[in-house]
Amino acid sequence: MKNKWIALLLAAALGFTALVGCTGENEKEEPDHPVSSSSSSAEESVPETPVPGGESSTPVPGNPVEPAPEPPESSPGQVLPVETENPNFDEKFQDNPIDKAYIQDNNQAISNKDMVEVSEKYAGIWREEVAAAYDALLEKVTDERKETLKKEQQAWSDGTEAALQEFHDDAQAVGGSMAQVDEASRVMDYYRGRAATLYEELYALDPNYTYHFAG
Numbered sequence: 001m002k003n004k005w006i007a008l009l010l011a012a013a014l015g016f017t018a019l020v021g022c023t024g025e026n027e028k029e030e031p032d033h034p035v036s037s038s039s040s041s042a043e044e045s046v047p048e049t050p051v052p053g054g055e056s057s058t059p060v061p062g063n064p065v066e067p068a069p070e071p072p073e074s075s076p077g078q079v080l081p082v083e084t085e086n087p088n089f090d091e092k093f094q095d096n097p098i099d100k101a102y103i104q105d106n107n108q109a110i111s112n113k114d115m116v117e118v119s120e121k122y123a124g125i126w127r128e129e130v131a132a133a134y135d136a137l138l139e140k141v142t143d144e145r146k147e148t149l150k151k152e153q154q155a156w157s158d159g160t161e162a163a164l165q166e167f168h169d170d171a172q173a174v175g176g177s178m179a180q181v182d183e184a185s186r187v188m189d190y191y192r193g194r195a196a197t198l199y200e201e202l203y204a205l206d207p208n209y210t211y212h213f214a215g
Helices: 002-028 037-043 087-094 097-107 112-140 143-174 177-205
Strands: none
Touching (some): 087 177, 097 112, 112 177
């Protein structure tokens, strides 16, 4: 009887030892290099911040910036654009021979003195165009309009001296040769503007009018 209990105790001890051994082996079955969540996220590439417009602000190597376009021979702005309520007249006046000749002469000017002389020359030409357009209108308008036109022309003529004096005073205040260029240009534009006003009215009566300037 005693030997039977000893055998049972030995069997129970062996079973417990086997169970402990299996549990230890299961605990050891872990990867040699455990993956950390922080290290995996660090290995992911950081997305590039998009640039507004869908283009990268960083210059692309081998893709040079395009050079600025060359200015045309006759740069816009050498003569002031004329815009009225009649686009057909505006198109005709834009093609006038006086402006074309002025731009050509002005492009050949080398010094500021040359530019002043060119503007003074064409100020005189536009002054003659004012007189020519005025005379042509007087022959075509009604008697009622003729009287009004005479008053308008007289008012413009009376204000000419003050306008030219203002241009001169502004140039004197600034000083320098460039101020003289600006003064001469403003004088030319003064007569050109009045001529455009008269020619616009003449165009309504005679779309095929011609200029006094012969080139």
